[in-house]
Amino acid sequence: MIKSFYPIIVILLFISCGEDETPMMDLTPAEPIVVAEAQYTLPYPVGESYNVIQGNNTSGTHQGSFRFSYDFGMAIGDTITAARGGVVVFVHEDFLDSDPLRANKIVLLHADGSLARYVHLTHRGALKTLGDSVLRGEAIALSGDSGLGNAHLHFDVINVPQPGCGPTYCASEDCSTRFTVFANASGSLNQELQEATGYLALPFRQE
Numbered sequence: 324m325i326k327s328f329y330p331i332i333v334i335l336l337f338i339s340c341g342e343d344e345t346p347m348m349d350l351t352p353a354e355p356i357v358v359a360e361a362q363y364t365l366p367y368p369v370g371e372s373y374n375v376i377q378g379n380n381t382s383g384t385h386q387g388s389f390r391f392s393y394d395f396g397m398a399i400g401d402t403i404t405a406a407r408g409g410v411v412v413f414v415h416e417d418f419l420d421s422d423p424l425r426a427n428k429i430v431l432l433h434a435d436g437s438l439a440r441y442v443h444l445t446h447r448g449a450l451k452t453l454g455d456s457v458l459r460g461e462a463i464a465l466s467g468d469s470g471l472g473n474a475h476l477h478f479d480v481i482n483v484p485q486p487g488c489g490p491t492y493c494a495s496e497d498c499s500t501r502f503t504v505f506a507n508a509s510g511s512l513n514q515e516l517q518e519a520t521g522y523l524a525l526p527f528r529q530e
């Protein structure tokens with residue numbers, strides 16, 4: 324009985340789906356995206372996708388000096404990669420994931436003097452140490468839950484020098500963030516990322 328219906332179901336499916344089906348737009352470029360030194364790539368491995376759980380200028384904590392920060396919904400232990408090459412100038416990794424106030428972080432100094440902050444790392448989650456040179460896309464840390472209470476990666480770039488901010492003490496200071504876009508964010512190449520939206524990290528190569 325079931326067998327006799329099977330060809331009919333297949334035909335109906337073919338008729339209903341076959342004619343006006345528009346192919347899904349493939350957002351993946353045929354070639355890796357070429358990225359200049361001063362650009363940024365998403366701070367997680369190519370092929371991975373994460374939601375922006377807090378965007379720029381949002382009502383949570385991304386206001387004022389933090390207005391150009393992004394939060395990515397990464398879980399404890401997920402791999403964080405360098406969004407731009409640089410030198411490690413600040414590392415905190417001793418705080419526990421359950422610590423509600425103190426956040427682990429790793430900070431990279433770029434060629435133009437700006438600094439990228441990767442915050443809320445897991446306990447002992449730094450994969451690089453002070454003074455290490457890091458290439459774009461290299462794994463630098465493991466995401467975590469330190470300092471807040473919900474696991475995610477807080478990422479931003481700050482300009483230095485500015486009053487109260489510098490390579491060795493910026494991480495805990497209230498420094499103004501710089502508007503940052505990502506060259507390999509699927510569906511949002513070099514545009515501001517939107518909250519509650521997932522972004523796949525597309526393949527890239529350094530210029």
Ligand SMILES: [Zn+2]
Pocket residue numbers: 377384385392393394476477478
């Ligand atoms: Zn944040």
